[in-house]
Amino acid sequence: MLYFILVWLGFVPLCHLVGTTLLQIWQVRSPQRLGDRTIAALWLGLVVLAITLLAVSIGTPLNPVAGLAVALVWLAAGLFSGSVRQEVWIVWRQFPRFAVGAIALLTLTAALVAKGVSWHDSGYYHYSVLQWLGQYGTVPGLGLIFSNLAFTSTWFALSAPFNPPSLAGRGTAVMNGLVLLLMLGQMMFLGRRLLLRQMQRSDWFLLCFSLLSISTVLLIPPLPEILVSPSPDLPMLFLVGLVGWSLLLTGDSPERGDRILPLTLAVGAFTIKLTALPLLAVSTMFFLWHRRWTWVHLSRGFGVVTLCLAPLVGASLLMSGCPLFPSDLLCLDLPWSLSPQAIATSAKGTHSVAHWMGQAPAGFPPLLWTAWAWVQHSRARQISTLLSIGAIGVGIWVLRRYGWRQWRPEVWVIGMGLAGILLLQVTSPFFRFTIAYILLVLALGLAIGLPKAGRVSLARIAALGQPRHRLAALGFFLAAWITAVDLARTSIAQGLLPPPMYSRTAIVQRQVNGIPYAAPRTGDIADGDPEKKDMCWATPIPCAYEIPQDVFLRDPERGLDGGFERRRSARKK
Numbered sequence: 001m002l003y004f005i006l007v008w009l010g011f012v013p014l015c016h017l018v019g020t021t022l023l024q025i026w027q028v029r030s031p032q033r034l035g036d037r038t039i040a041a042l043w044l045g046l047v048v049l050a051i052t053l054l055a056v057s058i059g060t061p062l063n064p065v066a067g068l069a070v071a072l073v074w075l076a077a078g079l080f081s082g083s084v085r086q087e088v089w090i091v092w093r094q095f096p097r098f099a100v101g102a103i104a105l106l107t108l109t110a111a112l113v114a115k116g117v118s119w120h121d122s123g124y125y126h127y128s129v130l131q132w133l134g135q136y137g138t139v140p141g142l143g144l145i146f147s148n149l150a151f152t153s154t155w156f157a158l159s160a161p162f163n164p165p166s167l168a169g170r171g172t173a174v175m176n177g178l179v180l181l182l183m184l185g186q187m188m189f190l191g192r193r194l195l196l197r198q199m200q201r202s203d204w205f206l207l208c209f210s211l212l213s214i215s216t217v218l219l220i221p222p223l224p225e226i227l228v229s230p231s232p233d234l235p236m237l238f239l240v241g242l243v244g245w246s247l248l249l250t251g252d253s254p255e256r257g258d259r260i261l262p263l264t265l266a267v268g269a270f271t272i273k274l275t276a277l278p279l280l281a282v283s284t285m286f287f288l289w290h291r292r293w294t295w296v297h298l299s300r301g302f303g304v305v306t307l308c309l310a311p312l313v314g315a316s317l318l319m320s321g322c323p324l325f326p327s328d329l330l331c332l333d334l335p336w337s338l339s340p341q342a343i344a345t346s347a348k349g350t351h352s353v354a355h356w357m358g359q360a361p362a363g364f365p366p367l368l369w370t371a372w373a374w375v376q377h378s379r380a381r382q383i384s385t386l387l388s389i390g391a392i393g394v395g396i397w398v399l400r401r402y403g404w405r406q407w408r409p410e411v412w413v414i415g416m417g418l419a420g421i422l423l424l425q426v427t428s429p430f431f432r433f434t435i436a437y438i439l440l441v442l443a444l445g446l447a448i449g450l451p452k453a454g455r456v457s458l459a460r461i462a463a464l465g466q467p468r469h470r471l472a473a474l475g476f477f478l479a480a481w482i483t484a485v486d487l488a489r490t491s492i493a494q495g496l497l498p499p500p501m502y503s504r505t506a507i508v509q510r511q512v513n514g515i516p517y518a519a520p521r522t523g524d525i526a527d528g529d530p531e532k533k534d535m536c537w538a539t540p541i542p543c544a545y546e547i548p549q550d551v552f553l554r555d556p557e558r559g560l561d562g563g564f565e566r567r568r569s570a571r572k573k
Helices: 002-025 034-057 064-079 082-092 095-113 120-136 154-162 174-195 201-219 223-227 233-250 256-272 274-288 295-320 340-351 353-357 366-376 379-402 409-427 431-453 455-465 467-487 492-496 568-572
Strands: 507-512 515-520 551-553 564-566
Touching: 002 034, 002 064, 002 082, 002 095, 002 174, 034 064, 034 082, 034 154, 034 174, 034 233, 034 256, 034 295, 064 082, 064 154, 095 174, 120 154, 154 174, 154 256, 174 201, 174 223, 174 233, 201 223, 201 233, 201 431, 223 233, 223 431, 233 256, 233 274, 233 409, 233 431, 256 274, 256 295, 274 295, 274 409, 379 409, 379 431, 409 431, 515 551
Parallel strands: none
Antiparallel strands: 507 515, 551 564
16 A cells, blocks of 8 residues: 555656646647646656657566666656746645645555455456566567467556566556546546636536546446556546547647647557547547648647557567557568467457357348347446447437537547447447446536536535635545545555455466466466456466467577567478
């Protein structure tokens, strides 16, 4: 718990500095309000640091020393500018006013995530990816020993320096805890604006999205398990709302350069998880949809997208031979490439719902059969489908209200949400994927309806902001502090570090072509119920389920650091 708090205390100011530096370099004028610029800078710095670390991983392991070096480089670049130092100082000198609330928030968030990791994807491959990145960096042909290890995400790169092997998986939730902390912090900040009657449309939207998303993450399975893990699903969920919020902030700005903010957040989300494709597509259209754009404006956007995507594409090509693995688009035939069959299996396993549901009966429309079989599978899928239908209805209402041909910012947000819902319902309609776009549409609907419906109530709520009620707010923070301490009092050790990662698994030692590795005894969970299967969890790498017979070390003298390759002669035999 203390480990998480110390990491966040150092990392949050760094994210703000990096984001502020970029806003100053790009001369972004909107958002203008200091609070909005602070929120934008924090999230912008977060995604850019993640991209930077993935780029660094191509040349060196992402151990704590490499992470510290990246931080120092960005720190020096940011503090070199006087305007950046001035804006950062204006923000951070306000901190003493909110110190009690910040301490309570830090402690409460740490208590929520300082638990043992039990999300099965973390045991399946997440933690193994962190260990490969931390000890060897981006390894050529890594997907050959187990295809899921080639799933490339800047979020894994961001987490790797904070998870050395000595922690035994205790720190894997540190970055997911950070994004929850940012969401809770901005929700409290927006609550203060609500009390002071300073709300704008973008504030209402972000407040509604924060409330809906945080409630969903804390209450609806499997998201509580995903919170306590290094899964990129959680930052992806929150970034969908942040991109929508940035569209509302910059949509009416006359400065065409301001549109670089939602574009960068969107491409950053895409480097975290490919389900952000609707964000990237709509944000790119939004960036280009400006009557006064120039070649300078266009080249800046192209440069940002290229620089942000290059580490993702490069790392993915090195590990799998595909630029956007597990997508089979534009895959190359390289010595370390996965076989076409393995690539096709991975693609079907991640974004082919029709493949999961089997063949439709004779005379039954395949698309209708797939949808019916998917919905009938579980109650969670039924709820997800109903929410998707409701969100589509809200989206149509917003489009009719504003007129889609006027291209208001609200229209762009709704278009983004509907595109995400429809795309994922056709490809990967898992609840943890679709819920982000559903909440995006619902939050905008609430942001439009609540200000008018709640004017009378707001007058009463605003009284809480009067000086005589500040003791009540202090009491709330103290109560949060006491609750957090109570949650963390299970042991003194847990107050310093979370418990070890779930590790009830049976491992056997194997060797293929001079590659010794650990293998879960019961085999790949793709072949059965993950609850009944052994997985890698915190087993030292290399851990894989069954390395194919045609996989060899690329450079036996370098060992694992040199990567892996497929030998055609071995395949012919």
